[in-house]
Amino acid sequence: MKVSWDIIWWTGIIIMLLVFALFLLHLQDTVKAAAPENRKLKAGSIWMQFIPLIGVVYSFIVAIKLSDTIVAEYRAKGQALPVERPTYKAGITLAFFSLITSILGFFPKLTMNELGQLMYAEKTAVPFLSIIIVIADLAFFVLWIVYWAQTAGYKKKMKNLPDQLPDNSIFNHS
Numbered sequence: 001m002k003v004s005w006d007i008i009w010w011t012g013i014i015i016m017l018l019v020f021a022l023f024l025l026h027l028q029d030t031v032k033a034a035a036p037e038n039r040k041l042k043a044g045s046i047w048m049q050f051i052p053l054i055g056v057v058y059s060f061i062v063a064i065k066l067s068d069t070i071v072a073e074y075r076a077k078g079q080a081l082p083v084e085r086p087t088y089k090a091g092i093t094l095a096f097f098s099l100i101t102s103i104l105g106f107f108p109k110l111t112m113n114e115l116g117q118l119m120y121a122e123k124t125a126v127p128f129l130s131i132i133i134v135i136a137d138l139a140f141f142v143l144w145i146v147y148w149a150q151t152a153g154y155k156k157k158m159k160n161l162p163d164q165l166p167d168n169s170i171f172n173h174s
Helices: 005-032 043-050 054-076 088-104 112-120 128-159
Strands: none
Touching: 005 043, 005 054, 005 128, 043 054, 054 088, 054 128, 088 128
């Protein structure tokens, strides 16, 4: 039985879109974990990242505003932050690699079969751009997982943050 490469390609695209939708749903839920007055972006605006080209630019805004939302929620509840701007570095770096991989996507690239043939051919160098594209794609994938894990951690923590201690509390040493 021969499998059509078109079926494999479209299946891969559909799976990637579903996983991306789950990621955006997670980011939306992370924003919703903060009190409405602490949210620095609307939870529904997360989905703008699905729009081609605009989504790449909007991912920078989400990275900044989501970090600001976490900071505002912690401060409103009188809790100390483990870092100055949680999820900011991973989010901005992910947005940057999203931009890079989007730009590199416009360049012609070799298929895995062609890349494999070139690597094993005598006296033939693998095209430099193909190597850069593979490295950028792998970096993007790793950063995506890191950012997802960081935001998941903060989402869970924000849902469980205790309210600020009253000013007359003997435990309030600020």
